[in-house]
Amino acid sequence: GAVVSQHPSRVICKSGTSVKIECRSLDFQATTMFWYRQFPKQSLMLMATSNEGSKATYEQGVEKDKFLINHASLTLSTLTVTSAHPEDSSFYICSAPGLGVSGNTIYFGEGSWLTVV
Amino acid sequence: AQSVSQHNHHVILSEAASLELGCNYSYGGTVNLFWYVQYPGQHLQLLLKYFSGDPLVKGIKGFEAEFIKSKFSFNLRKPSVQWSDTAEYFCAVFEGSQGNLIFGKGTKLSVKP
Numbered sequence: 001g002a003v004v005s006q007h008p009s010r011v012i013c014k015s016g017t018s019v020k021i022e023c024r025s026l027d028f029q030a031t032t033m034f035w036y037r038q039f040p041k042q043s044l045m046l047m048a049t050s051n052e053g054s055k056a057t058y059e060q061g062v063e064k065d066k067f068l069i070n071h072a073s074l075t076l077s078t079l080t081v082t083s084a085h086p087e088d089s090s091f092y093i094c095s096a097p098g099l100g101v102s103g104n105t106i107y108f109g110e111g112s113w114l115t116v117v
Numbered sequence: 118a119q120s121v122s123q124h125n126h127h128v129i130l131s132e133a134a135s136l137e138l139g140c141n142y143s144y145g146g147t148v149n150l151f152w153y154v155q156y157p158g159q160h161l162q163l164l165l166k167y168f169s170g171d172p173l174v175k176g177i178k179g180f181e182a183e184f185i186k187s188k189f190s191f192n193l194r195k196p197s198v199q200w201s202d203t204a205e206y207f208c209a210v211f212e213g214s215q216g217n218l219i220f221g222k223g224t225k226l227s228v229k230p
Contacts, residue, residue, distance in 0.1 A: 005218040034218075043207065043222040093161065095218070106151070106218060 003027060004096050006109030021106075021112045023050075023094030024052040029074035038111075044092035047092075048108055050077040077087045084116040119144040121210050121223035130198050131229050137223050138193040140182075140208030150191040151218065152182055156204045164206075165182035167191065178202070200230045 003026040011021045018036050023033055031052045036044040049057040056069035068080040081088055093111040120143040152164040165176025172184040182193045205225045209218040
């Protein structure tokens with residue numbers, strides 16, 4: 001079945017550095033991918049919509065210059081957290097709509113735990 | 118904008134007890150509804166979804182959910198829980214045509230052996 005793979009699953013970086021998270025659709029093409037963030041004890045919140053071949057669409061309150069999204073191909077979207085700060089520590093997860101056995105569905109990556117120290 | 122409410126933050130049950138997790142959404146039009154589960158240390162997995170048709174939807178692992186339009190609800194049920202059902206459960210509703218989901222805050226389920 002359709003799978004979305006996310007890498008790395010866990011990353012620790014120093015404050016002020018940048019970190020890149022990859023989201024791949026493994027056996028289907030995804031013109032759109034979504035990036036979510038989950039703070040501890042809170043629900044998933046949409047950060048941005050990644051569109052293949054065009055600029056990402058960011059949700060209100062999400063800094064586009066800080067969270068760089070590149071959707072360079074139909075199977076890969078990347079999220080780069082630039083100049084990371086401890087408050088950026090969170091669980092980041094991507095998803096992509098695909099065609100499941102019983103119709104349209106959403107597939108999620110495994111998620112990436114980012115810790116900024 | 119659509120919103121999703123999950124009323125129970127943490128539910129604790131003994132094995133074999135019946136489960137019902139509440140989910141209410143705000144949108145009055147056509148909705149697509151989902152339940153996801155996140156086991157400790159794992160990624161989100163789809164339990165079941167409702168797009169149209171029979172309002173009683175059966176999912177994996179013995180879970181089912183009933184869409185009641187008049188109540189704007191999509192409650193998740195399981196007749197007899199197991200210890201392995203310990204996880205966090207998220208209700209979600211589609212927004213837009215491209216598949217963006219709005220999630221509820223989640224309900225943590227702890228099943229005592």
